[in-house]
Amino acid sequence: MGGVPGQRGASREASPTELWLRTLGGVAGAVRQVLVARQLDERLAAAFPAGRRLRVLDVGTGQGTQALRLARAGHEVTGMESDPEMLTTVRAVLAAEAPQVRERVRLLEAESTRTGAHFTPNSFDVVLCHGVLMHVEEPDAVLAGLARVLAAGGLLSLLVRNADALALRPGLDGDWDTALAAFDSPLTRDSAGRTVRADRLGRLTQTLGGIGAPLAAWYGVRVFTDRYPAHAAPPRAEEFDRILDVEDRAGRTDPYRRVAALLHLCGVRG
Structure with a gap:
């Protein structure tokens, strides 16, 4: 048990980063990572020749799930992360990788707004x-900076909260005040209790066109499983595979994908 130095028996309150990391093993976190990986691989196969070694920038690397997965596949990955606590986590995971994987990963402590610097x-x-x-x-401004460092024909992958569906889940739970507020505000709370902002598909589509990386494909992520408790562990493999099959199908099919908790948008630089 951790404690505050000099205060025997006192427990330290978990940071938002620690609270978020604890959710990674839950159903919702696992569904997110698997579906985004599938969708990203699909778009990479559509955009680039098989076997090409790609230069990848992961802005907001987090715990490094997608960055390390791409490095294992042979790509050169640069991870930008502004949270020192999260960087410590990803460095520990990276240290356990094979030497050839570690050589393909560069980690940089920096804000997402500083790509141009x-x-x-x-x-x-x-x-x-x-x-x-x-x-x-x-x-x-952040998106314009990302497009600037992207080569012609390059892929921009965004994962955002879906502002068009913010009222759905509190409404289904009977939380009417939160549901009503969600119609008028893009602000909500994440699993760590932080206030965060959601984006609308239409607005992002316009922005991607304006920065020269028009939308090529988009998916919904977590249509059904977003209502699971944050720490709910995934079921046994057979059942989890069925969950993934349903979520994968829903994330590609209207009208279901439009009410997903998250949107995965992929633009291609002209």
Whole structure:
């Protein structure tokens, strides 16, 4: 048990980062990572020749799930992360990887708004920005910076909260005040209790077109499983596979994907 130095028996309150990391093994966290990986691989196969080694920038690397997965596949990955606590986590995970994987990963402590200060234009074939825009008050400048460092024909992958569906889950739970407020405000709370912002598909589609990386495909993520408790562990493999099959199908099918908790948008640089 951790405690505050000098205060025997006192427990330290978990940080928002620690609270968020604890949810990664839950159903919702597992569904998110598996579906995003499937969808990302699909778009990479559509955009690039098989076997090409890609230059990848992961803005808001978090615990490094997608960054490390791509490094294991042979790609060169640069991870930008502004949270020192999260960087410590991903470095510990990276240390356990094979030497050839570690050599393909570079980690940088930096804000998502500072891509222009660290990288020249056309530096990357793929830019990931997953779970970052929800912490940014005005995303357009961040997106323009991401497009600037993306090479022609490159893929921009965004994972955002879905503002068009914010009222659905509190409404289904009978939380009428929260549901009513969700119609008028893009603000909500994440699993760590932080106030975060959601984005609308129509607005992001316009923005991607305006920065020269028009939308090529989009998916819904967590249509059904977002109502699971944050720490609910995934069921046995056979049942979890069925959950993934249903979520994968729903995330590609209207009208279901439009009410997903998260949206995965993929733009291609012209």
